[in-house]
Amino acid sequence: MLESIKNDQYCISHAPLTDRCGPHSIKLFKRGNSHYEKVSYPRHCGIYHEIESSRAVMHFNLNHQLIRLTGKQRDWPHPQEWLKRTIGNDWIYYSTGGYTGVFETTGEFYLPNLPYSTNNHLGGKPLSQEPIRSLIDNWPEEIKNISGHCNGSSERVAQTLEKIMACTPAVLAEKGNTLHQVIDGPVTVLPPDTRHVDYQVIPLNVSVGCLYKCGFCRVKNNRGFAELSVDQIDYQLVRIRELLAADLINFNSIFLGQHDALNCDPRLICNAIERAHHKLGLSGSYIDGSNTFLFGSVGSLLSADTELFDDLDLLPGRIFINIGLESADQSTLDILEKPLLAADVTAAFSKIQSINKRCSSVEVTANFVTDPELPDNHYRTMLELIRDQVGSPRDKGCIYLSQLRFDDPSRARLFDFYKLKRLSRLPLFMYTIQRL
Ligand code: SF4
Incomplete structure (x- = not known):
């Protein structure tokens, strides 16, 4: 109201x-x-x-x-x-x-x-x-x-x-620095789903760090995973509200950082979404609807109870959770130095499909890596999931391909991407990594 x-x-x-x-x-x-x-x-x-x-x-x-x-x-x-x-x-x-x-x-x-x-x-x-x-x-x-x-x-x-x-440009730079101070450093990567709101999100950390510290990852920090307190979350909300001031009306979306917000206590996740909606007035934005974006990991997804997704489904706005699966092939996971078992990745993929079917306003999406040097088995096992396991084509639960090499754009690589896209029964796009 x-x-x-x-x-x-x-x-x-x-x-x-x-x-x-x-x-x-x-x-x-x-x-x-x-x-x-x-x-x-x-x-x-x-x-x-x-x-x-x-x-x-x-x-x-x-x-x-x-x-x-x-x-x-x-x-x-x-x-x-x-x-x-x-x-x-x-x-x-x-x-x-x-x-x-x-x-x-x-x-x-x-x-x-x-x-x-x-x-x-x-x-x-x-x-x-x-x-x-x-x-x-x-x-x-x-x-x-x-x-x-x-x-x-x-x-x-x-x-x-x-x-x-x-x-002036100096004042604008200072405002950017202040935002980064409030959220304890720049956001090194936004979830790919934030493309739906042109990456126009308010960052709000509910945790720091991540679980795995994978060798291949270019966006991680050195911190082990830690949840923030309600007071730390409230502090950010107050400062962000001051910082965005009159322009707050032009925001309808938050990004719950950092790399694995899904690993937080379910009560903290739901509470942070509700508090952000209330304190930032997201539902009263000039922009219709509201959205929450967050990352999860294979571990946090597999340990989350179904009840959490049912609770998220009842919260205001749409909720997008992006999971870094990376590969369902054990030798590729080992090359990536991602400390996961391929069987867990496959189980996480199945769980994603069932959440997407069960919940109307929660969408779980997933990332796989792509690189011409990866073993053929990486692509074969990926297709077993995104084509064979899915059955009929679906428009919910995007798959994003993340390139391992940043500085080597190539149209030849895109050709490989299009081949996979034609075979996938889930929407398939390249992940454009953006920071904030
Ligand atoms: S891929 Fe995810 S879990 Fe692995 S190091 Fe990067 S942020 Fe952490």
Whole structure:
């Protein structure tokens, strides 16, 4: 109830306003899409301020912080591509990938080009190229220039531009650092299912570390698994609420970190989801629905009681749990230095299928590794699960393939991926590893 009042009051007291600063167009409190949709053209979610000059379209969140840029120069690579700045202060370039195979490969119409080494499926480094680089560097000048034309504009426009200019790149970097301090370091990897909300999640740690410390893993930390206390979770919620402030209304999803939240006490998991919904007002977001994303492991999944999934099914919003299976072949698990038995991976896969059938708002997805050097038996045993065990095609319970080599994108590898995709009876996509 409180949450829907928040949304209603917000929308009434922040009515959209359109104005001009000389030749430049200003739209305050612009209403974007209110639900995430997979479309092949720019369709941005949330309420934001839009400022458009002859050189760029710039979007600012409700804290006056830059969130998106689109160049209007002739040499901008594609009119339907844009730059996004995350709450962790990373720039991501959204590329159409020439509309060839991006959706089939990732499940999304846009390919996120990231500023760090990751499993980049199609290659390319647009962030270091012109005119993209210049726009990232020069937007503050552009805003300054626009504000110089604002004599005669409304008071609200002048005040908004002042606040935007106060959010310099240094201030934005500081906000990203503060978020990382609150959650005890950057999120090294988001679950692949966060693609459903364009990776726009609020990170909230309920535990740290993981169980296995696998040799192959590039995202782990040195910590052994440990659950956080309710007080530690509440502390994060209070600080995140302060940090996101007016823009909180544009978030409807949380990521329960770090690498194995499913290994926590079931009461802690459910309690954290309920507290986050209440304290962050997720159900009252401008964006429809709410979502919780978390990782689990083979061990935490196999030891979890069915009751936990039934309880999760009753909580608000949809819940996505991503499990790192990696391989059902013992020699591959040994190569990966993943201390698991293949029989346990197979049992975890079966349990995933039964949870996905039983629960309507819980979806469990799984990851397998892929690399041309892995034994044939890895692919044979994977197909025994994702094709033979599944029976008929299903649209729930995605399988994500995670490349072992980050810096070697290859279209030849994608060819192997398509072969597996054709045979799988579950949706199969490549895992795009994103940090936050
Ligand atoms: S794959 Fe998962 S369990 Fe293994 S080291 Fe990485 S985070 Fe930990």
